[in-house]
Amino acid sequence: MDCFQTSPSSSWIYPTVILCLYGFFSTMRPSEPFLAPYLTGPSKNLTSEEITNEVFPVWTYSYLLLLLPVYKPVIILQGVSFIVTWLMLLFAHGVKAMQVMEFFFGMVTATEVAYYAYIYSVVSPEHYQRVSGYCRSVMLAAYTVASVLAQLLVSLARLPYFYLNAISLASVSLACLCSLFLPMPRKSLFFHAKRSLEVEKSPSREAAVEEAPEWEAPGWAEEKPTSRVPTVSGQLAGGRGRSARADSSAWGVCVRWVRDLRQCYSCxxxxxxxxxxxxxxxxxxxxxxxxxxxxxxxAASQDSLVYNGAVEALATFGGAVAALAVGHVxxxxxxxxxxxxxxxxxxxxxxxxxxxxxxxxxxxxxxxxxxxxxxxxxxxx
Incomplete structure (x- = not known):
């Protein structure tokens, strides 16, 4: 057990580094500030009415439909959805194809919640604020870098928007690769039980069967004392005893979840x-x-030089600085x-x-x- 606790994957540093790498590459997408000019340009040749009324709304509703607060598998799913989205942006044509692309981008944004939920499943509570600040600031910094790069390539190099999407595809592919190295969480996001080193001196069988283990929801409540899971020898260690404990534990989880939900929103x-x-x-x-x-x-992008990337960079830079500061204040x-x-x-x-x-x-x-x-x-x- 000591060896496992001191291994890199069990510390907060290793998952934080991988999360930051994933966050950087998944957000470093220089094509994003110029998405509308790209879709209405010669590459896709869509009208403003089509992207406003038929393409962009797909993202809104698919995002709501696909919210998935799960762990590493969903982060990998997000990485794959990134790749599919930018492959379609590069090589697919027509309104229907762009609607499918927006659906996959909706999956990307819906699974973003797993990125932050993952932090609370692999990092100890004392590091929550700091790690969240690191991850958030890295993502905002990556978006700033991508926006500046996009503006420089468009304004100075006159690079077509197509190649911005090619750069974005390469970046999100690296992010997907990084997600494969994330350690799997060893505890539930919402509930996890802790066994006590102390055992009750003379627990009755009825009390042992009926008592549900204490559960805690990390992130909302203060750290609770270590819960007690009574152990009884003999028949309770048998199959029927284990079944009774499992039923009791499942019921205890449901009761605890409802109680915590009521307690949280009474605040x-x-x-x-x-x-x-x-x-x-x-x-x-x-x-x-x-x-x-x-x-x-x-200001029509086809008739004049636009500065979408510069504006996105400036707007995001302040958020990146604030995220880093809030992590320590x-x-x-x-x-x-x-x-x-x-x-x-x-x-x-x-x-x-x-x-x-x-x-x-x-x-x-x-x-x-x-x-x-x-x-x-x-x-x-």
Missing amino acids: RRLLYWSLWWASSTAGYNQVVNYIQVLWDSK NVSWDLLGELALAIFSVVNAASLFLMHQTTSIWVCYAAGYLIFKSSYELVKL
């Missing part, structure tokens, strides 16, 4: 945060999904949480209104999207 702060998170994420996804169509209506959400949500929600709403009303692409870029995305990424942390 007003957690309830407010969950409602804000759900609504803001839905709104953010819609904005990110259609923002390039809005930019194209302000304790924030009192008891005092500042609700006020921060209110202020940034108003700021985001004002940014959206400004982007809709202005006729200047520069105002839409700077005063609108930069403020919107930067503030969202900051509160999201």
Whole structure:
């Protein structure tokens, strides 16, 4: 047991490094800031109406349908979906093919939750905040690098958008390869039991059969004392005893899950945060999904040089710095949480209104999207 605990795969450093590598390569996609110009350009020759009404909505609904909070297999599935998405972007043509591509991209974003859920299944609680900060900052940094690279290649080298997608395919393929080296979790994401070193001196058989083991949900509650799983010799060690314990354990898990769920959402702060998170994420996804169509209506990408990559890089850079800082700073959400949500929600709403009303692409870029995305990424942390 000691040898296993000191092996690289059992420490928090090894999975953190692999997760960061996966996060970097899966997010380093220089084609993304120029997706709409690519689809409406000569490579795919789709109209703005087709991508707005027929192609992009597929991602929204497939994302909702395919949410899968599981571990390493789902991260590998995400890597494979990345590859399929960019293969179709490169070589498939037509509205139907692009709808299938958006479905696979919906699978990519739906399985992203497994990336963060995996952290809590392989990392000890004292490292949650730091590892989350590392992974988030690496992903934001990768998106920043990809956006800057894309803008330089488009503006200076006049590289066609097709080759940006080829670079993205190479990057996500490396990410898929990295996912194969992730260690498999050895505990459940939601519940795991701990055996006590102490055994009750004289437990009755009835108590042993009826008592469910204590379970804990990592991440929501404070660390609980080690639970006790009574052991009884004789008949209880036999087949019927094991069956009774299994039934009791399964029932105990269900009861504990319902109790924890009720306890979690009886907290007003957690309830407010969950409602804000759900609504803001839905709104953010819609904005990110259609923002390039809005930019194209302000300044057509086929008629003028666009700076989508530079804007995405600037908007993301602030989030990367904030993610790294938050990983090392304790924030009192008891005092500042609700006020921060209110202020940034108003700021985001004002940014959206400004982007809709202005006729200047520069105002839409700077005063609108930069403020919107930067503030969202900051509160999201």
